[in-house]
Each structure stands twice: as C-alpha cells, then as structure tokens.
Amino acid sequence: MSFGSRLRQERTxxxxxxxxxxxxxxxxRLSQHLYEQDVRVPDTTYLMRLIGGGADVWFLISGTRSGSSNGETLPRSVYVSAFRAVDELARDADGQPLPLAERxxxxxxxxxxxxNESSSASLNDIKSRLSALVA
Incomplete structure (x- = not known):
C-alpha cells in the first residue's frame, strides 16, 4: 500500500x-490531494501537525499501526529519522525531490x-548512510 493510500485511509x-x-x-487542499495521489510527499512539519489531530503517523510512514506487534526490531525513532533523512537528502542535482518510487x-x-546493523542509529548516522546511497 502506498503512502497516499495510507493517508487516504487515515483521513477516512x-x-x-x-x-x-x-x-x-x-x-x-490541492497539496492534500497530491499527497493522496502519490504525486507529492509531505514534509515532516505536516506529519507533526497531523499527530496533534490524532493521526497515526507511524502508520503513514511504516504501514503498521501504532502499538501493533509485527516483529519489527527497530524503534520508532529510527523510522522517523530515516523518513526525515530521505525527505532531506533524496534529491536530484537541482535540489528537487527524487521521484516517489525512488524515495x-x-x-x-x-x-x-x-x-541488519544497529537499532540505535542516530539521525546523523542515518543521514550519513543515505548520503552514501544517493551519491
């Protein structure tokens, strides 16, 4: 299920x-529509605001409802940090975000x-790993 599909499901x-x-x-509203159609991806400010309205942002990011147990070993903070790193660093030479499928x-x-390596990676560690991937 895509991010946009999860966002529509959460809105409903x-x-x-x-x-x-x-x-x-x-x-x-146009931005919201584009997010739900997977044309654009929101930034972390948008996601943080949704938390205040009761949205399950963990579900939006990972596809897993908060509190559900599916064997994941990484703490939530690692997922959030990975999302932020991709949001910040997955850009082309002109500074535009890479296509959604690539991100x-x-x-x-x-x-x-x-x-596979560490469940305690910091945002800087994650940014470093991602920088190596997109370079």
Missing part, C-alpha cells in the same frame, strides 16, 4: 475531508540496512 478513519486534513496539516525504495533499503 478520522472522519475528515481532504480540506479538513489539509487545514490540520497546514497545507492547501520509497531508498527508505526501504535504508531500513533494511539499519535493521
């Missing part, structure tokens, strides 16, 4: 319209690397 769970979720996240692959690959 909260009983909100696109306009209402856009306002909660501090964006325009998703980088995120998944980065998490796989981190899961």
């Amino acid at each position: 769970r909260l009983g909100l319209t696109q306009q209402q979720l856009a306002e909660l996240g501090g964006v325009k 998703e692959r980088l995120f998944d690959f980065l998490l796989t690397l981190l899961q």
Whole structure:
C-alpha cells in the first residue's frame, strides 16, 4: 500500500475531508490531494501537525499501526529519522525531490540496512548512510 493510500485511509478513519486534513496539516487542499495521489510527499512539519489531530503517523510512514506487534526490531525513532533523512537528502542535482518510487525504495533499503546493523542509529548516522546511497 502506498503512502497516499495510507493517508487516504487515515483521513477516512478520522472522519475528515481532504480540506479538513489539509487545514490540520497546514497545507492547501490541492497539496492534500497530491499527497493522496502519490504525486507529492509531505514534509515532516505536516506529519507533526497531523499527530496533534490524532493521526497515526507511524502508520503513514511504516504501514503498521501504532502499538501493533509485527516483529519489527527497530524503534520508532529510527523510522522517523530515516523518513526525515530521505525527505532531506533524496534529491536530484537541482535540489528537487527524487521521484516517489525512488524515495520509497531508498527508505526501504535504508531500513533494511539499519535493521541488519544497529537499532540505535542516530539521525546523523542515518543521514550519513543515505548520503552514501544517493551519491
């Protein structure tokens, strides 16, 4: 399931319209629509604002509901740090974000690397690993 699909599902769970979720996240309805269509990916400011409205941001990022146990060994902070690193560093030579599919692959690959090595990686460690991947 894509990020946009999870975002639509979460919006529906909260009983909100696109306009209402856009306002909660501090964006325009068009941006909300583009997020849900997987045309654009929101930044961390948007996601942090959704937390205040009761959204399960962990589900949006990982596809797993908060509190569910599926055998994941990484702490939530590593997932959030990996998301932030991809959001910041997965860009082309002009500074534009890489296509969504490439960012998703980088995120998944980065998490796989981190899961195999260390569950206590810091944001700087994750940025360093991601920089090596996108260079």
